[in-house]
Amino acid sequence: xxxxxxxSPATAAAVRTFPDAQVVVxxxxxxxxxxxxxxxxxxxxxxxxxxxLEGVDLAIEKNTFVSIIGPxxxxxSTLLNLxxxxxxxxxxxxxxxxxxxxxxGPDRGIIFQNxxxxxxxxxxxxxxxxxxxxCPKLSHGQAxxxxxxxxxxxxxxxxxxxxxxxxxxxxxxxxxxxxxxSINPTILLMDEPFGALDALTRAYLQEEVLRIxxxxxxxxxxxxxxxxxxxxxxxxxxxxxxxPAARIADVIDLPPxxxxxxxxxxxxPDFLAIKIRLEEHLLNETRAVEERT
Amino acid sequence: MPENRLSGPLAVAxxxxxxxxxxxxxxxxxxxxxxxxxxxGSVKTLEELVWWLSDPFFNNGPNDLGIGTNLLISLRRxxxxxxxxxxxxxxxxxxxxxxxxxxxxxNPFVQLLKPVSPLAWLPIxxxxxxxxxxxxxxxxxxxxxxxxxxxxxxGVSSINPDFxxxxxxxxxxxxRTIHKVVLPAVMPNILAGMRISMGTAWxxxxxxxxxxxSGIGYFIWNEWNNLSLPNIFVAIxxxxxxxxxxxxxxxxxxxxxxxxx
Numbered sequence: 292x293x294x295x296x297x298x299s300p301a302t303a304a305a306v307r308t309f310p311d312a313q314v315v316v317x318x319x320x321x322x323x324x325x326x327x328x329x330x331x332x333x334x335x336x337x338x339x340x341x342x343x344l345e346g347v348d349l350a351i352e353k354n355t356f357v358s359i360i361g362p363x364x365x366x367x368s369t370l371l372n373l374x375x376x377x378x379x380x381x382x383x384x385x386x387x388x389x390x391x392x393x394x395x396g397p398d399r400g401i402i403f404q405n406x407x408x409x410x411x412x413x414x415x416x417x418x419x420x421x422x423x424x425x426c427p428k429l430s431h432g433q434a435x436x437x438x439x440x441x442x443x444x445x446x447x448x449x450x451x452x453x454x455x456x457x458x459x460x461x462x463x464x465x466x467x468x469x470x471x472x473s474i475n476p477t478i479l480l481m482d483e484p485f486g487a488l489d490a491l492t493r494a495y496l497q498e499e500v501l502r503i504x505x506x507x508x509x510x511x512x513x514x515x516x517x518x519x520x521x522x523x524x525x526x527x528x529x530x531x532x533x534x535p536a537a538r539i540a541d542v543i544d545l546p547p548x549x550x551x552x553x554x555x556x557x558x559x560p561d562f563l564a565i566k567i568r569l570e571e572h573l574l575n576e577t578r579a580v581e582e583r584t
Numbered sequence: 585m586p587e588n589r590l591s592g593p594l595a596v597a598x599x600x601x602x603x604x605x606x607x608x609x610x611x612x613x614x615x616x617x618x619x620x621x622x623x624x625g626s627v628k629t630l631e632e633l634v635w636w637l638s639d640p641f642f643n644n645g646p647n648d649l650g651i652g653t654n655l656l657i658s659l660r661r662x663x664x665x666x667x668x669x670x671x672x673x674x675x676x677x678x679x680x681x682x683x684x685x686x687x688x689x690x691n692p693f694v695q696l697l698k699p700v701s702p703l704a705w706l707p708i709x710x711x712x713x714x715x716x717x718x719x720x721x722x723x724x725x726x727x728x729x730x731x732x733x734x735x736x737x738x739g740v741s742s743i744n745p746d747f748x749x750x751x752x753x754x755x756x757x758x759x760r761t762i763h764k765v766v767l768p769a770v771m772p773n774i775l776a777g778m779r780i781s782m783g784t785a786w787x788x789x790x791x792x793x794x795x796x797x798s799g800i801g802y803f804i805w806n807e808w809n810n811l812s813l814p815n816i817f818v819a820i821x822x823x824x825x826x827x828x829x830x831x832x833x834x835x836x837x838x839x840x841x842x843x844x845x
Contacts, residue, residue: 309715375753376753377749377752377753388653394752394754395754395755397754397755400753401749401750403749403750403754404748405746407746407747407749407750408745409750409765409768409769410843410844411768411769411771411843412768419756420764421750421754424754424755424756424760424764425754425755439756454843456843470750474754570839581676
């Protein structure tokens with residue numbers, strides 16, 4: 292993998308190295324510093340440091356579906372937050388479309404694990420808030436129309452006037468998907484979006500996401516700890532090592548089999564081989580984490 | 585709230601019965617002289633209550649006002665002082681919740697002033713304003729500001745961070761996030777704080793007015809000087825009902841605007 296060999300490249304070099312890459316993560320580290328008390332600051336004692344990510348290099352091509360998978364607590368979500376611009380890397384840089392990101396932007400839509408719907412707004416109003424915020428030039432009517440259109444796309448045209456507490460987990464996540472896509476992002480970032488759902492709802496929503504993505508292929512970065520999910524959805528699987536100081540262990544390209552059926556994962560020999568490889572890696576990493584303590 | 589609470593006509597019947605029983609015990613205790621000589625019974629008190637309520641709004645000079653007139657004077661002071669307190673407390677609470685510097689600089693004052701009895705401010709108010717009306721409003725203001733302020737600040741600091749991240753990820757300005765996300769998210773806390781503040785204000789006004797020369801609190805003080813205990817009980821009942829009504833208004837507002845209920 293070329294990304295792993297880059298030590299301290301300049302922006303221009305990165306763009307030259309990955310001409311097709313839409314997202315370039317370059318030598319990114321993230322250190323969390325616990326807050327120090329006044330006393331320990333006066334004594335200039337260092338606070339507790341936690342190195343979440345260290346030297347992460349990653350290039351994501353335009354309009355591909357990339358899953359990031361790793362043992363729990365490995366900093367997958369941290370990496371996603373950095374790409375989203377919700378958090379800043381301690382060192383290194385992240386480029387989107389060749390530009391260094393300075394913060395969050397409507398070019399990146401985000402889906403959170405816990406839906407993060409505003410409970411005082413209806414499904415429609417939740418999506419509308421996103422459209423009106425990201426596209427202030429639209430009139431109120433146009434924004435509402437767009438919100439309706441995206442809620443219909445996820446099959447919620449009849450429930451759009453419901454409040455989140457009146458909806459099931461699956462419905463709430465569909466609203467969140469509609470909200471993230473309604474701002475027409477070029478990149479969709481998903482942070483374990485199906486983790487809180489029961490197995491059947493999860494399977495249904497995975498296929499919904501697949502269907503929507505087949506119709507409108509944009510770049511997707513999915514954080515997951517489910518091997519099946521990664522195999523079903525992705526073009527490419529990024530394998531992370533355990534934390535602290537997590538890094539990218541491997542990047543696996545999946546056979547370009549689209550549209551992909553769920554049965555393929557269990558029958559296609561290439562998929563089966565990858566599945567075994569992933570299981571082995573995750574099990575080893577998890578064992579190391581569990582036996583450390 | 586317990587699931588097995590009585591409700592409907594049965595609850596009303598039981599409540600009525602318990603009130604009647606209390607009035608009966610009161611009457612017996614009073615006529616037996618247990619509570620002192622000439623202590624008014626419930627019958628006497630209810631007679632007086634009917635008399636006061638039959639013409640509540642007369643005005644025969646400052647020491648002889650109808651109970652309704654006095655009540656309106658107190659209500660006006662409370663609503664002005666309380667209204668000002670809310671207008672100050674909500675934005676200040678938002679700022680305290682959002683900015684750590686504001687929180688750190690205002691918190692000492694909140695902690696220090698909150699436990700002070702509002703009546704301690706009376707002389708200060710009288711000295712500054714030289715006017716009983718303004719002093720009343722001032723005391724209500726300073727006593728009812730704290731619950732709303734503290735609740736608002738607490739609400740902001742305990743907002744689900746995901747809401748803020750969503751808003752930020754959409755590129756919302758800080759002002760828009762405060763207006764569209766923070767404010768509605770904190771609404772239940774603001775309303776709960778306002779409800780407690782209103783309760784405090786209504787408690788304080790009675791005590792404050794004993795020293796101010798009009799209003800329902802002064803009515804009590806005046807009737808004490810007349811040694812008319814039945815009238816004091818009348819005032820207590822009226823104050824209780826007014827407080828109950830004010831609280832019910834907030835109960836209704838919370839039902840209407842609290843998305844968690």
